[in-house]
Amino acid sequence: MLGLIERLRSGTADEDCGCTVTVDRPAGVSEPRLTADADGCPGEGVLATAPACRRRVARRLAETATTTVAVTQAGLVRTYTGRGAATLRAAGRFHDRVSDRDRQLAERALGDPIGAARAAIGRAGPVASAAATTGLSACVSHDRPVDYEQLFRPTVAPVGSLGRVTPADPPDDPDDEWELDTGGVARRTARTGGFDQLHLTPASTTLDAAARRTLAAARERLATGTTVDQSPERAVASAVRGVATESTPTERLTTLLRRHTRGLGLLADLLVVPGVSDIWLTAPVSETPVRVGVDGRSAETNVRLSAADTRTLASRVRAAGGGLSRAQPTADATLDGVRVAAVDEPASDGPAFALRRDHASEPWTLPRLVAAGTMPTRAAALLSLAVERGGAGLVAGPRGAGKTTTLGALLWALPPTVRTVVIEDTPELPVAALQSRDRDVQRLHAESGADATFTPTDAVRTALRLGDGALVVGEVRGTEAAALYEAMRVGAAADAVLGTIHGTDAAGVRERVVADLGVAPSAFAATEFVVSLAPDHRLATLEEVRAGGNGDDCDVRFRTLFDRDGATGVVRRGDSRLLSSLTDPDESYAETLDALAARTERLDRLVAAGQTGAGGEANRP
Numbered sequence: 001m002l003g004l005i006e007r008l009r010s011g012t013a014d015e016d017c018g019c020t021v022t023v024d025r026p027a028g029v030s031e032p033r034l035t036a037d038a039d040g041c042p043g044e045g046v047l048a049t050a051p052a053c054r055r056r057v058a059r060r061l062a063e064t065a066t067t068t069v070a071v072t073q074a075g076l077v078r079t080y081t082g083r084g085a086a087t088l089r090a091a092g093r094f095h096d097r098v099s100d101r102d103r104q105l106a107e108r109a110l111g112d113p114i115g116a117a118r119a120a121i122g123r124a125g126p127v128a129s130a131a132a133t134t135g136l137s138a139c140v141s142h143d144r145p146v147d148y149e150q151l152f153r154p155t156v157a158p159v160g161s162l163g164r165v166t167p168a169d170p171p172d173d174p175d176d177e178w179e180l181d182t183g184g185v186a187r188r189t190a191r192t193g194g195f196d197q198l199h200l201t202p203a204s205t206t207l208d209a210a211a212r213r214t215l216a217a218a219r220e221r222l223a224t225g226t227t228v229d230q231s232p233e234r235a236v237a238s239a240v241r242g243v244a245t246e247s248t249p250t251e252r253l254t255t256l257l258r259r260h261t262r263g264l265g266l267l268a269d270l271l272v273v274p275g276v277s278d279i280w281l282t283a284p285v286s287e288t289p290v291r292v293g294v295d296g297r298s299a300e301t302n303v304r305l306s307a308a309d310t311r312t313l314a315s316r317v318r319a320a321g322g323g324l325s326r327a328q329p330t331a332d333a334t335l336d337g338v339r340v341a342a343v344d345e346p347a348s349d350g351p352a353f354a355l356r357r358d359h360a361s362e363p364w365t366l367p368r369l370v371a372a373g374t375m376p377t378r379a380a381a382l383l384s385l386a387v388e389r390g391g392a393g394l395v396a397g398p399r400g401a402g403k404t405t406t407l408g409a410l411l412w413a414l415p416p417t418v419r420t421v422v423i424e425d426t427p428e429l430p431v432a433a434l435q436s437r438d439r440d441v442q443r444l445h446a447e448s449g450a451d452a453t454f455t456p457t458d459a460v461r462t463a464l465r466l467g468d469g470a471l472v473v474g475e476v477r478g479t480e481a482a483a484l485y486e487a488m489r490v491g492a493a494a495d496a497v498l499g500t501i502h503g504t505d506a507a508g509v510r511e512r513v514v515a516d517l518g519v520a521p522s523a524f525a526a527t528e529f530v531v532s533l534a535p536d537h538r539l540a541t542l543e544e545v546r547a548g549g550n551g552d553d554c555d556v557r558f559r560t561l562f563d564r565d566g567a568t569g570v571v572r573r574g575d576s577r578l579l580s581s582l583t584d585p586d587e588s589y590a591e592t593l594d595a596l597a598a599r600t601e602r603l604d605r606l607v608a609a610g611q612t613g614a615g616g617e618a619n620r621p
Helices: 002-009 051-061 082-098 103-111 113-121 126-134 209-223 232-243 250-261 266-271 307-321 366-371 377-388 403-411 431-436 456-465 480-490 506-516 577-582 589-609
Strands: 020-024 033-037 069-073 076-080 155-158 176-179 185-189 196-201 276-281 291-294 297-301 330-335 338-343 352-356 392-397 420-424 441-445 470-473 497-502 529-533 539-547 556-563
Touching (some): 020 051, 033 051, 051 069, 051 082, 069 082, 076 082, 082 103, 082 113, 082 126, 113 126, 196 291, 209 232, 266 276, 307 330, 307 338, 366 377, 366 403, 377 392, 377 529, 377 539, 377 556, 377 577, 392 403, 392 506, 403 497, 403 529, 431 441, 441 456, 456 470, 456 480, 497 506, 506 529, 506 539, 577 589
Parallel strands (some): 196 297, 420 441
Antiparallel strands (some): 020 033, 069 076, 076 155, 176 185, 185 196, 276 291, 276 352, 330 338, 338 352, 529 539, 539 556
8 A cells, every 4th residue: 555655646657647758869959859749648748747747758868868858738848958857867767776676766766756866865775876876866965955846947938939938937026027019028127236137928938729739730831841832921821821720810820930930039029128239149058048138237038049949040140141150150140130140169169149139110319319318408409410411420339339229310310301321231220211201311231251242441432422412331340441531531421421430439439440440540530529328328428529720630639518417518608619510601600509409499399299209300400
């Protein structure tokens, strides 16, 4: 009777588990993987609560070299790695080692490895030795108590998902909570002295069992080429329609399937969280939490990418931008409208990625920057006036400070009738949005690298031949700087000349342009203003550039017009070289100052009324 009770407690009845367990080695994977199909299993393959399922998995793990267990059930995949999988593998080996000495304890180890380990640790002789050599005792010999909910905490994702999440409960009292356009929910909790925590509940994990099964079936149709559409987008939709029923949320599943089979998977969910502009995947990606930059702070997420996910993402980046091989271990591509920088061996210890984009669906404008608290109204009004009247300026700051966002906002301040040529190697500026509102904007796609056939320098020279108008360089960083500044110096561009550059302030920008990029000091004097951003995306300084006295353009000096505390008084005192240069021949400095004050008041009204979009009055001069 005692033996029967013990067997029931440890889940020894194999008929209580309906999992079909196989061991395979997916393409490109270095070690085998144990897969348990739990459809039809009473315990649903949930290792934390189903001792019979633990028994079946432990037996097979003892025969393999894998430490990864994937359980599929109703279109959902629970993946167990680390300590939990290692415990079951150790339990299986402990069973094989001691079954002829203590069969009862050996059987218990398969379904109740924690209890068996504690019992074995208290023994002496061969049983205790077997617990130590198989690793069973090490799985529970930690300072804090362990239970099965802690030990078997999988990552969760629908079948075929790119990325997965840990199923830990979301924080009870988050500092921020958002319902996402994707259908998911994100919650952020601030931490002092460490990473903030960002918990994502993606839409893909909230599907019911029927929808998950339909999604898995559609993915299978797509993978096996059952659909006949030539277009990838149509193939995804066709795959879902081919297995859908009347109750299937077809549009939602089509979006999810496309995101996970063609796009960025769960990373796309993170990129729509308000304030998130960057995602970092550090090598080894499968062992490192996905981290994001949100509102100037770093946050650790509950999103994970497996080794297979990492290879899939690398393949998609490679297809979109080339590179990422041993001969060319870096790549810079645009995938799903997101800029992705990637690096691989031998330049790093495996694939690593950095993703960046402006998460907002509405383009950023100067009024919107004011409303977000990143720029004083009067500074935005001055920049609006400078851009409208053909000023030449650069937006500077460290990586991730929002230089491209700010430059994009300046483009909306250009007069609608001004022709604009935008030069970029990776499309990031809101060219399409400008064109959709009848702006005359032409993008030139420059190429970087030794094999480039149309370099940024070629693009600048081509832009100057395309006629008068504003000239915008997405990032000034190479030989194009000399051509750009020569054009500015001789007055080849009658309208605004704008660009972004790495630097912390105007003096640092001049040092980079002159010393690093080889621009003549006299040419740099053609710069009229430098907008410097801080790492938190806020305006650090707005400085004007002043050529030295006695006509010496090489003696360049800088005057701060605005800093983080607001205006410095230079403009109001009538001592601004920038405002003087923006004053029309038939206009006095005082009249230009009045125009600036009127523009400031109008921006304040728009921000107060919430009218900060790209259309309408918000961006009229």
